[in-house]
Amino acid sequence: MKTTKFLMSMAIASSLFFVGCGPKDADLQAAIQAKEAAGVTVAVAKGNVTLTGEVADETAKAEAEKIAKAEKGAKSVVNSLTVKPVVPVVIAEDTTLIKNVADAVKSFPTVKADVKDGVVTLTGQITKASLITLMQHVAALKPKKIENKLTVK
Amino acid sequence: MSLQEKYAGLTNAATAAGIADLAVREQDGILYVDGTAPDGATKDHLWEVYNQIDPNFATGDLVLNVNVAIDAAVTHAKVITESSNLNIRKGPGTDQPIVGKAAHGEVITLVNRSNDLWWLVRTNDGEEGYCYAKYLEPQA
Structure with a gap:
């Protein structure tokens, strides 16, 4: 009986936790995504932000990270953006x-x-x-x- | 003003026109813009924009290399010289002997396009040889 009660309270507690966290992540994701440039995909899990996608250069990559870090509620930012490779200039012999x-x-x-x-x-x-x-x-x-x-x- | 700013009108037009594999790089004071245009009209439009920014291409600070995408299934091309006949040569190069001519406006058969500059063609009279690809317009 005791175990059941404990499990139930755990279930309630965890559901409260997830309900409390879910919309917050979604709001944070939407807020950051709206500010980021095209090509940047924002994902948020428990306040931790991950940026993925391809940008033109290192400046754009750093800027994207800055935007995410500045957002209230963002605990950490993992910048997994890749920089579009530069096609070298080919000059004929x-x-x-x-x-x-x-x-x-x-x-x-x-x-x-x-x-x-x-x-x-x-x-x-x-x-x-x-x-x-x-x-x-x-x-x-x-x-x-x-x-x-x-x-x- | 940087070169990228000077030619922003051109690179913006290229992006808007849907140039594939657009690459814009600056190296030793020259801007190199490469890409593939969906059709000849788009390519000509970009050259007009270039001519507006740098009249008569006199400055020499841009190398614009936009090619037109060609459908692999294309088998015929039209001769688009200004008015003259197009020489058909034994091999790829103007140092090669002339083996025939294709008339201005004539539609001829494409045999092989593996060389970018010189295409192997066959006329309706059966003459076969190489023509300068820039004077051939692939027919859809």
Whole structure:
């Protein structure tokens, strides 16, 4: 009999505990989530906040943590956000670039192109309409830089 | 003003246009913007925005490399030279001998697109060889 009473009181106590804690976590989660940037997912368990998702850079990651920590009721913050990997800039080797640039300017007889250390220098004349086409073709060849010294007619 | 600020109008337009794999990086005073556009019109729009920010692309502080996504199932392409015929060459390069020509506006068969710059094509007359891919517009 005693054991049953004890168990019942335990059950009541624990249900009270969970009822008391559940909405609080949900409120906290909603409050933080509303302030976080897109891509950040907020989870709260017993006042402990966990951040997951992908952000653009370290600054955004730190900012997200700051927002969560500043929220009243947040006991701890686990920052499991990942930073989106930066795609390295690929620059073509001069030998490849020289050949490809020569191919690209072939259809623009009034344009001369020089390549040195990845920098493509365009000289000569061109019409406005052809300029965009030429620039599109050259930019696709992965140059370091395009020095456009063309006179636009 | 940083390069990212200078070209914010362009990167915002790229995001709004749904450019896939958009990458914006600054390195040694040059901004590199790469990505894949859903269609040619989107790519041209971004170049117009670039031209507005930097008229005639005279500053040389941006390399905009946006390619157009191509459906793997595409088998034909239209010749989009300004007005002239498009040379068909024996191999991938302008140093290769010309083996045929495709007329401006002609729709030809794509045989192989494994080289980004030079596509292997076949004309309706049966001439086969390599064409400069930038003058070919894949047909849906």
